[in-house]
Structure formats: structure tokens, C-alpha cells
Amino acid sequence: MTLKMSLEELNAFMHEAFAQVADDFSVEAVAPNTVTVRLHVDARHLRPGNTVSGPSMFALADVSVYLAILAMIGPEALAVTTNCSIDFMRKPAAGVDLIARADLLKLGRVLAVGDVRVFSEGMEHPVARASLTYSIPPKVTPQV
Amino acid sequence: MTLKMSLEELNAFMHEAFAQVADDFSVEAVAPNTVTVRLHVDARHLRPGNTVSGPSMFALADVSVYLAILAMIGPEALAVTTNCSIDFMRKPAAGVDLIARADLLKLGRVLAVGDVRVFSEGMEHPVARASLTYSIPPKVTPQV
């Protein structure tokens, strides 16, 4: 239950592995089985009405659970999302970032399950919730 | 059960309403309760390993059901996604577009449910499946 990656290591890893989108996100906090990730909301994330797009919220939830897993098992793993269920419950506030809190509910040998709540910064009620399952490749398998 | 928007009208609507992402997608076919939509896969949709990113597949599934609904109820509606469940089942093939087929299973007064299968072009087995629920605002749908 000790962390294998620090906040700095998670942010550095994201910039190496996902250079295209790494500027969208920053990890704000990490602890065993939980991370907090910020989406720096920019024009490219918006839809008509100045609301953050569904795919942007999905991407935030997805990366948050991924980073929560890596924090626990280390950067060598190539976990892949196998399932996501997401509820969009409120319209995000205009002009503020989104903050995701991801909690790992299960970190098994083969599957991990994470739960995410996404907030417009400063708001009490979540704009979205998501659950994601990741498949974790066997340790003996060299990375693809 | 007659269409309220043609293929040309759907593509034109997408360019007006979603200028930022409209070049990513093109509607290839429309019929009552079903559309086929292409994602023109480009560098910005890729992840390490030349695979199409999860958020790009989510976006394709989301827009496909949205357009299937608009084709039936017309462009004035402001339907919003309330829920999505998506299964990522296979790694998309490198260097080919993704093709989504969306089918409306329900088009109610308040809620619509669509089912999507996403294929790498030319492949037999789907890379992903998704189900989406849209909430339809009250006044624009006087019909039952």
C-alpha cells in the first residue's frame, strides 16, 4: 500500500508518455489508492454554451484512474481501459477548471476498478461521476 | 418514423454547431433510427502504439447517437448526454479510420437510448461498443 510514484513522477510520466495531452492535465495530489487531477479548461474543451465537452470529461476521468493505478504499481505497466460508465449530471460552470478525484476500489492481479467524481472547481456538487475498469497485463509479459 | 434531416443536413449542422470538431467526423449514411459516422483518424487521435485514444472513440460514439436523434427530431433540439457505458474490446488497427454504427433503441418523450458499435474500417469485429442515454428537453418534442 505504499506509493510507487510521487506527484512529481506522475506528472513527469504524463509528459513523456502522453505528450499530446499532457498540458491539459496536472496531478494535484496523490495518496495510496487516490489521486486528484485538474483539467486546465481551454477553448478546445468547450462546446456551444461554454460548457466543457463530454469527451473532455471522459478523458479527465480516464487519465485520473490510470494515474491512480500507476501510482500503486509503477510506470512500467501498460494498463488499458476495458470499460467506462459515466453519468453527466450537471452542466459544468463556465470559465473554471474541472477537478477529478479518483479512488481505486479494487486493484487486483488482472483488473482494477476506479471511481471518479468530477467537479467544477469551487462547486459542491459533482458535474459527473464515472467508474472505469482497467485490464493489467501479466507481469511476466514484456511490454507491447 | 420519417427522417427530419438528410445526410447533407446532418453534416452541415455538425459544421455549424460543432465547428471545433466537425472536421473529425462525417456522416456516411442515415436512415430511420440509425446513422453511420466516420472518424477521420489523425495524429491528434492517437496514443502511444498508434492506437486511437479512448476519448476519441467515446467522442465518436457520442456524436453518432446525437446525430441519430437529430435525424429523427430535427436540428432545433438541444439533447444532452446523461449516461454512457462503453466497452473497449480490441485495439484499433493502425492507419485506418473508425466507423461507428449507431442504432436508436428508444426515442421517448424525455429520454433516448442509442447503441453503438465501432469498427476499424474493414475489420469484422468491433473495437468498441457503447450505449448512451440522451435527455431531450421538454418543449421541443410535443410528440409522444
Add this chain to the structure above:
Amino acid sequence: MTLKMSLEELNAFMHEAFAQVADDFSVEAVAPNTVTVRLHVDARHLRPGNTVSGPSMFALADVSVYLAILAMIGPEALAVTTNCSIDFMRKPAAGVDLIARADLLKLGRVLAVGDVRVFSEGMEHPVARASLTYSIPPKVTPQV
């Protein structure tokens, strides 16, 4: 945000409205937007290996969110489940009851969303998690 039904009223309502299954469940706690419900695990809920069946866990999650909604809006409403996403994460312990904690994340005019974690009594980690959407009929409509 005040409760419209007490613990006693919720249990009494369940026995009136769902006589067939009311003995399976008892509401153990209620507060604004949250309830705790016990499944009295019996032979009829089991599967080979003495594990609680998936449908029994689904039923527990479903009734928990339903009761959390009724506690807030009162017993006259006829809310119906429109969507459920459920993750089965661990095998329930043999010979103990299941305890569900349901939290309402949204209670809108038309839709309510609840999040549930299900535990084998006395265990730290949840055996399942679920999210459910309920459709709430318009107040002006007499009950069907």
C-alpha cells in the same frame, strides 16, 4: 433537504409496496440523500460456492437508491430505474449479510442518480459498486 420519510416509514412503505421481497431488506439508517440497507442473506440468495448471487446484489443496490429517493420526495412518487451500471469486485463472504450504502449524487426534476457501495458485513472493501439512474414522473401526472 429535509427528509419526507423516516426510517420507520421507509420500512413500512417497503412492506406495503413490495410485499414479495420486503423481508429480504431492512433500512438501517436514513439521512438527507443517503440510506443504509441490509440484505438478510438467505439460501435463496446464494449461488454455488455459498456466494451471494449477482441478481441479489443488483436488487439490493436498486432498492437502496429507490428508498433514498423516496426519503427525499415522499412515497407518492412512482420512480422507475432507467439505467444501472454495476461492478462486481470481490466474492461476498459466506454466511454474513450484505450492507449497501446509497448516496444520491443528483436529485433533479426528471432524473435522479445514486451511487451505491455494497459490503459484506464487517469487511473493509466493497464487494460491489453500482450507479443507478431513476426517472421521476412529472408531479402533475396522476400515478399510472
Add this chain to the structure above:
Amino acid sequence: MTLKMSLEELNAFMHEAFAQVADDFSVEAVAPNTVTVRLHVDARHLRPGNTVSGPSMFALADVSVYLAILAMIGPEALAVTTNCSIDFMRKPAAGVDLIARADLLKLGRVLAVGDVRVFSEGMEHPVARASLTYSIPPKVTPQV
């Protein structure tokens, strides 16, 4: 892609392995990657208003995908449901059975994904749709 279990073998297996609920269901058809299963609707499946309960529809979807997997990999496997997403779209008709058609979209070494549509017998539009993921234990599936 050949079947490892016939219609008769699937029904016999269900009676051996799930004696408690086997009378609820009968497999009506099986072919590679697809089965059709009937829920013999009885008083115990009903809710007020003579509608089939959500847990009964969940159980039908769950068993249908399970049997579709067993038909392909044989009865020795102990697959377990890890995730289900289900949409309840219409009220089932009173006094008729439910018929589920399950299609396997993926049958991998570790995970299988099935898609189900549930109909009130004789009706055109589905009352529910569901997607289920099963985890397949390692040793019983040496095949890729």
C-alpha cells in the same frame, strides 16, 4: 468457433449448477456466439402494476451471456460477472414471457463481453438492453 455444448447440454447444465433458479429459464436456441433464453414469467418475478422486476431482467441478461460463453468454452469454466450495464427502456407487457438474445462481441483469453436485448414475447421493441463482462479464470482456457 464450433459449439462445445448443445442446447440440451446447456439446459441440463443449468439444472445441475443452478437448481434454485433453473426452472425460471430455458435456452431456446444456441449457435456460435449467440443464445436465446426465455424467462418463464411467474408471480415471483412481478412488481406492482404486473411488470417484471428489474432484478428478474438483470438475472435473465446475466444468465444469457453466461450460457453463451459456456456454449463456446465448455461447462468446466467458472466465469464470473465483473460488470453489467443495463438500460430499462420500456415496461414489459403483462402476462407474457421475456425473451433474451445474447451475442458475444468478444471472447478473449481473460475477458468476454456480451450484448443482450430483452423482449416481451411478441413485441417489436426491446424492453431492456444490457452489456456484461465476464472474467474467465486462467487455467480452463489454454486456447487463445
